[in-house]
Amino acid sequence: MNEALANLIAAAVAFVGTHFALSHPLRGTVVRTVGDKGFQAVYSLVALGTFAWMAMAFRAVPPDTAPLWDGTGHAIWGLATALMLLSSVLLTGSFFGNPALPDPRAAALAEKAPHGVFHVTRHPMMWAFALWSVAHVLVSPTPRVIVLALAMAVLALVGSHMQDRKKEAAMGAAWQGWEARTSFWPRLGGLAKAGALPWIGGIVLWLLGSWAHVWLAYVPAGLWRWIG
Incomplete structure (x- = not known):
């Protein structure tokens, strides 16, 4: 090393x-x-x-040091692009009525029925970061990307598990009820119930983020990889 x-x-x-x-x-x-x-x-x-x-x-x-596989193919880029779209939808939806965020209404929000992207998972923001990590490793499986992506994924998923324990202690029955009505692991069928706003915001974020990718990382991403 x-x-x-x-x-x-x-x-x-x-x-x-x-x-x-x-x-x-x-x-x-x-x-x-x-x-x-x-x-x-x-x-x-x-x-x-x-x-x-x-x-x-x-x-x-060095950015091109010993990739584990060829991440340049259309199929692998298509999968990564789909994961980034899903990540963008989850991230956008996570800001609407999320009882995990600092908010004086958190307990009241946790007592409501699941809504939006919380039909998918109770930790949409954390899973957005985890999916971001997977997508980037798929197309750039180099040591530096794997280390960075693994750090982000561990922070997101282990952190969300630890957050559940902290919220149980702080919010008691309200958070326990929220846990019972939601899932830690993503349920993709819940995307159909997410509503229009997370999808619209997510698509806009995905398009803008992938457009900016070429200026930030010098690599065309998303739809721009094929139509740019």
């Missing part, structure tokens, strides 16, 4: 590890020491610092 890849792995571990540590075992201690606003400041600074480290380490690893 070369030094650049080792640095990326260290940065990814730091990024994910500090998120988990500050969100769970260390949160109470830090809040008691510096208060709620101080905790938010510490959390934000650590998150930004470790993310910046990971981004710089990612750029330092």
Whole structure:
């Protein structure tokens, strides 16, 4: 393993590890020491610092180093494009009535029947990040992309599992009822019940994001790969 890849792995571990540590075992201690606003400041600074480290380490690893398979074919790009569309729909829908987000109405939202993308999963934002990770590994299975994508997927899926435990303790019966009415694992049949708004917003986000991809990553993505 070369030094650049080792640095990326260290940065990814730091990024994910500090998120988990500050969100769970260390949160109470830090809040008691510096208060709620101080905790938010510490959390934000650590998150930004470790993310910046990971981004710089990612750029330092050669982009074409030893891909595990050929990710340039139309079929694999078609699958990745479909996953990114689904990710965009879930991400957009996650902002509408999500009891997992910081909101004084969270308990009341959790007591409602599932709506929108919550027919698919109670963690649509986290699954959006996980699907993003899978899509990028499919088309670019290089060591640096695998490390970055794995970090994001672990943060999203392990983090959402830990969030369930934290919400159970904080919200009690309200969150337990929400868990009983929703699924951790995605149910794709729920997409038919998601409603128009997540789909419209998701398609717009998907089109804009894939259009911008060529300027941000120098690789045409989504429909632009075929019509650009």
